[in-house]
Amino acid sequence: MKLIFSKNYIKDYNKLPQHLQKIIGKQLKFLLANPWHPSLGTKKIKGFIGIFEGRVSKSCRFTFYIDGNRLTLRRVGDNDKTLKKP
Numbered sequence: 001m002k003l004i005f006s007k008n009y010i011k012d013y014n015k016l017p018q019h020l021q022k023i024i025g026k027q028l029k030f031l032l033a034n035p036w037h038p039s040l041g042t043k044k045i046k047g048f049i050g051i052f053e054g055r056v057s058k059s060c061r062f063t064f065y066i067d068g069n070r071l072t073l074r075r076v077g078d079n080d081k082t083l084k085k086p
Helices: 006-015 018-032 079-084
Strands: 001-004 054-057 061-069 070-078
Touching: 001 006, 006 070, 018 054, 018 061, 018 070, 061 079, 070 079
Parallel strands: 001 070
Antiparallel strands: 054 061, 061 070
């Protein structure tokens, strides 16, 4: 599967503390191996067709969608902010 980073994802990621960026790296390895890995807590976002959320930590989430063999990361950051505009 090919991983694509949206401009919004890159902006969000660069604003995060380094310790969260390190955890995100680990979670992305899980995501590429299996988007439904239990550590990710992957679920569909209601009201948005084809967009999913994954868990980084208790207060941090990322959003993504899958199109064929491409997995596009859309947003990452604080739960409420990230999930409001996935």
